Amino acid sequence: xxxxxMYRPAMTVAQLTLQQHESVTCEVGAMVAMSTGFHVETTSRxxxxxxxxxxxxxxxxxxxxxxxxxxxxxxxxxxLIIGPSLLGDVMHHRLTGGSLIVQGSSWMASSxxxxxxxTWQGFGKALFSGESMFxxxxxxxxxxxxxxxxxxxxxxxxxxYVVDTGHIVAFEDTLQFRIGKAGxxxxxxxxxxxxLVCKFSGQGKLYVQSHNPPSFGQxxxxxxxxx
Amino acid sequence: MIQFACPACQKQYTVGDEHxxxxxxxxxxxxxxxxxxxxxxAPLADDGPDFGSIAxxxxxxxxxxxxxxxANAKATSSETLTGSTENLGYEIxxxxxxxxxxxxxxPGGKILAEPSVMMSMSPNINMVAGFRGGLGRTLGKMLGxxxxxxxxxxAESSGGEVLFASGAAGDVMYQRLNNQTMYLQRGAYMLCxxxxxxxxxxxxxxxxxxxxxLVxxxxxxxxxxxxxxxxxIMEIDVQDQFIVDTGYIVAFEESxxxxxxxxxxxxxxxxxxxxxxxxxxLVARFSGSGKVWVQTRQVTSFLSWVHPFRPVKDKG
Numbered sequence: 248x249x250x251x252x253m254y255r256p257a258m259t260v261a262q263l264t265l266q267q268h269e270s271v272t273c274e275v276g277a278m279v280a281m282s283t284g285f286h287v288e289t290t291s292r293x294x295x296x297x298x299x300x301x302x303x304x305x306x307x308x309x310x311x312x313x314x315x316x317x318x319x320x321x322x323x324x325x326x327l328i329i330g331p332s333l334l335g336d337v338m339h340h341r342l343t344g345g346s347l348i349v350q351g352s353s354w355m356a357s358s359x360x361x362x363x364x365x366t367w368q369g370f371g372k373a374l375f376s377g378e379s380m381f382x383x384x385x386x387x388x389x390x391x392x393x394x395x396x397x398x399x400x401x402x403x404x405x406x407x408y409v410v411d412t413g414h415i416v417a418f419e420d421t422l423q424f425r426i427g428k429a430g431x432x433x434x435x436x437x438x439x440x441x442x443l444v445c446k447f448s449g450q451g452k453l454y455v456q457s458h459n460p461p462s463f464g465q466x467x468x469x470x471x472x473x474x
Numbered sequence: 475m476i477q478f479a480c481p482a483c484q485k486q487y488t489v490g491d492e493h494x495x496x497x498x499x500x501x502x503x504x505x506x507x508x509x510x511x512x513x514x515x516a517p518l519a520d521d522g523p524d525f526g527s528i529a530x531x532x533x534x535x536x537x538x539x540x541x542x543x544x545a546n547a548k549a550t551s552s553e554t555l556t557g558s559t560e561n562l563g564y565e566i567x568x569x570x571x572x573x574x575x576x577x578x579x580x581p582g583g584k585i586l587a588e589p590s591v592m593m594s595m596s597p598n599i600n601m602v603a604g605f606r607g608g609l610g611r612t613l614g615k616m617l618g619x620x621x622x623x624x625x626x627x628x629a630e631s632s633g634g635e636v637l638f639a640s641g642a643a644g645d646v647m648y649q650r651l652n653n654q655t656m657y658l659q660r661g662a663y664m665l666c667x668x669x670x671x672x673x674x675x676x677x678x679x680x681x682x683x684x685x686x687x688l689v690x691x692x693x694x695x696x697x698x699x700x701x702x703x704x705x706x707i708m709e710i711d712v713q714d715q716f717i718v719d720t721g722y723i724v725a726f727e728e729s730x731x732x733x734x735x736x737x738x739x740x741x742x743x744x745x746x747x748x749x750x751x752x753x754x755x756l757v758a759r760f761s762g763s764g765k766v767w768v769q770t771r772q773v774t775s776f777l778s779w780v781h782p783f784r785p786v787k788d789k790g
Binding site (some may be wrong): 258259260279280282287316330332389469473474 | 503507552570571615643644645660705706708710715716717718719722737738759768770772773775776779781782783784785786787788
């Protein structure tokens with residue numbers, strides 16, 4: 248698979264060029280335009296995988312759509328153009344056997360060889376942070392396309408790093424983490440608007456986004472007409 | 475020497491300059507290939523802002539890897555687009571997020587604009603708001619999702635400049651029509667010169683199902699046309715066939731035929747699931763040869779995202 252990211256960083260789309268019989272799994276609604284040599288299949292699970300309905304339900308809870316679209320190229324050199332729905336950037340991450348933990352709404356597309364597991368519960372009590380965070384664990388070997396709200400910033404964590412929970416896009420599972428408060432006191436942390444932060448340690452890549460969709464939504468909401 | 479790779483199996487080839495533009499078959503897999511031009515592939519960002527050369531460079535960049543693909547997306551960069559015609563000179567800068575158009579008018583030159591797109595202008599430009607054409611034409615334009623009012627900017631004695639930008643963040647594209655016709659999505663029209671006629675065009679049942687509204691705006695004649703959209707605008711040169719989600723179409727040339735269908739895969743075996751749950755909705759399958767312009771974001775996606783944040787009306 249070849250790819251090209253265009254119109255970065257605000258209006259980014261990924262143009263994938265697939266060889267014959269290659270296939271890619273996309274978030275529902277991500278397709279913008281494509282060549283005619285594709286076979287499209289909609290499933291509620293990983294292509295060819297097991298788990299069926301139950302995994303689909305879990306995926307729905309994790310903030311991703313219940314169904315996935317699999318695009319399989321039937322001819323050589325077919326193009327598929329995919330993009331997220333909100334303004335923001337797209338990034339590519341090559342997985343080579345390891346795992347990447349991705350924030351639920353940031354996953355956009357991946358090679359069909361990659362296992363997408365939405366049952367990952369590593370953060371446990373993180374739900375208390377009110378950021379409505381859900382996570383998917385992507386593992387295997389292949390290409391992964393993630394989107395963000397705003398720009399994506401890559402951090403190579405060497406020892407320790409602290410990120411606001413709402414700004415995490417993805418991180419390698421070689422990193423350890425714990426949820427904590429930003430300031431010294433819990434009240435101070437919340438008054439400061441930072442809520443809970445995630446403290447990473449170890450070595451690995453961490454991707455953060457410049458903007459946080461719920462913050463933007465909460466800023467806009469009160470100015471709109473009641474529904 | 476020209477270096478390129480087979481688009482199907484990635485086998486590398488090096489051939490002499492005299493083979494540029496010729497067809498060949500890959501020795502490894504038999505794939506038909508178009509040998510790219512000899513000009514070295516240069517990054518787009520550093521070079522001159524002439525529109526023609528941008529398209530050329532972009533197509534050269536694309537050609538090495540993707541020559542055999544059905545369509546090549548062009549003008550993919552954030553490059554400033556400039557050019558000049560007998561009517562005006564233009565410069566589209568700040569692409570693709572906050573595109574704005576600067577139009578240089580010669581003495582007596584005119585440009586017609588959609589209301590409220592003017593940003594700033596020289597003091598000697600005279601603006602007149604009014605109806606253009608007869609009643610029928612005005613109504614047709616309104617049906618095409620545009621305002622009934624047209625603002626006419628005329629440069630007096632000496633020339634001057636007018637700057638335009640659209641209401642939402644997004645891209646602006648330029649297209650020159652030489653006695654040609656193209657169709658625009660509702661609301662995509664921005665500016666044109668006098669030689670271009672704008673009318674609503676009934677699309678029949680196709681238009682209804684496409685979700686684009688029943689009427690597309692038809693632009694025809696000879697002159698300069700500027701159109702805009704939310705998101706960046708990709709120019710796709712369709713050679714044979716290409717599929718675009720109906721919600722992302724900005725404009726297309728009359729030389730293309732289209733029909734509205736569902737994604738391939740649904741037809742085989744009638745898997746209705748792809749249609750209802752696939753979320754891609756309906757797609758337009760373009761065929762023939764010509765250009766289609768596609769936007770990279772949709773306003774409707776943003777609106778449906780922001781909807782849950784709206785306050786709930788107090789029913790008590």
